[in-house]
Amino acid sequence: xxxxxxxxxxAPGTPFEIHTVSLPExxxxxxxVRVTRTNICGSDLHAWHGSFATRGLxxxxxxxxxxxxxxxxxxxxxxxxxxxxxxxLEVGTRVVFPxxxxxxSCRNCLSGRRNACLNxxxxxxxxxxxxxxxxxxxxxxFLLPAGAVVYTVPDSVSDDAASGANCALAQVMYGLERVDQxxxxxxxxxxxxxxGLYACAVAKARGAANVIAVDGVAERLDMAVAFGADHVIDIxxxxxxxxxxxxxxxxxxGQGADVVVEVVGHPSAIDEGLQMLGQFGRYIEIxxxxxxKTFEFDPSRFVFANKTMVGVSLYEPAVLSRALTxxxxxxxxxxxxxxxxxxxxxxxxxxxxxAATGKRDVRASIIP
Numbered sequence: 001x002x003x004x005x006x007x008x009x010x011a012p013g014t015p016f017e018i019h020t021v022s023l024p025e026x027x028x029x030x031x032x033v034r035v036t037r038t039n040i041c042g043s044d045l046h047a048w049h050g051s052f053a054t055r056g057l058x059x060x061x062x063x064x065x066x067x068x069x070x071x072x073x074x075x076x077x078x079x080x081x082x083x084x085x086x087x088x089l090e091v092g093t094r095v096v097f098p099x100x101x102x103x104x105s106c107r108n109c110l111s112g113r114r115n116a117c118l119n120x121x122x123x124x125x126x127x128x129x130x131x132x133x134x135x136x137x138x139x140x141x142f143l144l145p146a147g148a149v150v151y152t153v154p155d156s157v158s159d160d161a162a163s164g165a166n167c168a169l170a171q172v173m174y175g176l177e178r179v180d181q182x183x184x185x186x187x188x189x190x191x192x193x194x195x196g197l198y199a200c201a202v203a204k205a206r207g208a209a210n211v212i213a214v215d216g217v218a219e220r221l222d223m224a225v226a227f228g229a230d231h232v233i234d235i236x237x238x239x240x241x242x243x244x245x246x247x248x249x250x251x252x253x254g255q256g257a258d259v260v261v262e263v264v265g266h267p268s269a270i271d272e273g274l275q276m277l278g279q280f281g282r283y284i285e286i287x288x289x290x291x292x293k294t295f296e297f298d299p300s301r302f303v304f305a306n307k308t309m310v311g312v313s314l315y316e317p318a319v320l321s322r323a324l325t326x327x328x329x330x331x332x333x334x335x336x337x338x339x340x341x342x343x344x345x346x347x348x349x350x351x352x353x354x355a356a357t358g359k360r361d362v363r364a365s366i367i368p
Contacts, residue, residue, distance in 0.1 A: 001025075002032060002075065004140030005368070007349045008128045010062045012050030016349045021133040028078040029146025033071035033095060037163040038137030039340055040356045040364045041068045042193065042265055043289060047124065048353055051290045059125035066137025066366065067099035067123040068167035070159050074141060085321060087152045094153040096166045096324070098317045099123040099137075101148050115174075115314035121145065138349060140368045149317040157327045161336045163365060164194060165323040171286060172199040172261065173323055174315035176206060179282035179308070181259050183207030188248055188257040188276050190214050191264035191287065192224040194339060194363040199261045201334055204228030205326065208259075212251055214244065226335045241272040248276040256281060263287040267295035274302060274309075283309040340365045 002023040007016040026032045044065045073093045083089055102109050102117035109117050123142070126135030134141040144150060153162045172195055181187065187203040189196045192215045203211050205228075213224035216235040224232055231251050238244050249256055256278025262269055265287035274283055274297055302309075327336075340363040344352035352364045 005346060006064045006128055006133055006139035007346055008062050009065050023132050026075045026077045030077040031080055031144040032075040033142045033144060034074040035069055035071040035137055035142050035368055037159045038066040038069040038366045039163050041167055045356055060127045062128045063124055064128045064136030064138055065124050068164060069137035070096050070162040083152045084149045095150050096153055096162055097144060097148055097150040098166055098320055100314055101145050114317055138366055151321050151324060154328050161327050161331050166320055168194045169198045170315045170319045170323045173202050174319045175284040175286055175312040176202055178310050178312060179259055179284055181206050184209045185258035186210040186252045188212045188260040190262045190269050190273050192220045195263040197223055197227045200224050200227040200229045205330055212248060245275040267293045270295045271297035277307050280306045284312055285309055286312045339363050343367050
């Protein structure tokens with residue numbers, strides 16, 4: 001019997017309620033993880049506000065939100081001995097894992113597209129009023145289903161750094177891999193919250209010659225420079241989309257960007273980002289998950305310039321292993337401690353969400 005707390009999410013816009021629940025057993029193949037840190041991601045905020053309807057993905061209420069997490073093995077079900085790289089697992093081993101779970105046997109999984117699994121399950125979608133209860137990151141425990149991909153966190157990587165690996169970091173890594181960002185290319189990052197900051201760092205590590213960050217929060221733009229941006233564009237100073245596109249062209253010798261990453265999360269950013277692209281530019285769309293919101297753009301500009309837009313949802317699970325390697329190799333020159341520096345207890349989760357909504361924190365974290 002495993003007893004612990006969850007921050008139950010009953011309906012959009014309502015306060016979280018702390019409940020103590022009990023998991024009778026850990027079944028064969030499952031892994032019970034003691035959560036040590038869960039960040040507040042933009043999708044958690046959207047779900048809490050009701051602008052991201054988890055029911056559209058098969059989600060049920062009440063549930064437990066939270067997916068960008070790190071933890072330690074609390075219990076191993078029968079048959080579980082190693083992580084997905086073959087490293088031995090035991091009680092106390094620190095782990096991260098994709099927050100979505102593929103069947104590994106459907107047509108998409110067998111085609112190497114596990115992030116499009118036809119039987120996909122995900123954290124934040126299960127019911128929190130029936131076993132196993134621990135279905136999201138905002139709780140003392142999270143139960144990994146049988147067959148889940150899981151990776152051991154290297155000893156040199158702290159929980160603070162690892163907590164963002166299974167969503168923000170892996171997501172932008174996968175996006176840049178999808179468009180095959182090359183050495184010497186120019187990359188624009190629209191929005192430098194956590195995903196945008198990671199995008200700056202990863203683009204630079206992949207050899208981008210010029211990384212340009214676009215945002216309206218001065219502190220975030222300062223952090224973007226620390227994460228690898230060569231130039232910043234403050235939308236409170238460069239106030240029109242035409243002027244911002246002109247600024248990008250000036251910073252790229254008149255050519256426009258090779259890659260633009262959208263992590264603002266609002267459709268109004270898309271047409272502007274497409275204007276920033278040069279010939280054969282690739283646009284990575286990650287941030288817009290609010291169904292029904294649209295934008296207008298001139299398709300002739302898209303066609304004549306041979307531009308490409310790539311929608312990126314989730315990531316191939318193996319990317320998470322590479323994200324841990326990235327942290328091992330680059331953490332010492334990145335101010336990761338500033339990324340999720342605001343920490344709240346589980347009991348203070350409502351205060352944490354209020355702070356995240358007001359953008360007082362770049363990435364707030366819940367520490368049970």
